[in-house]
Amino acid sequence: MTGIVVPAAAALVAGYLLGRLRPWQRLGNWTTDQVRFTGT
Incomplete structure (x- = not known):
């Protein structure tokens, strides 16, 4: 379960x-x- 919660929280942050x-x-x-x- 924690394997899903941690990346999801990181993505939200x-x-x-x-x-x-x-x-x-x-x-x-x-x-x-x-x-x-550069003047272009």
Whole structure:
């Protein structure tokens, strides 16, 4: 039973953190900076 509960809890926590941190916004900012820096 614990073999199922632990990964499920980890997935829930990971999804919550991803939703809170919104890494895709940081990725968008990074790509914008790269484009501005390289001038492409």
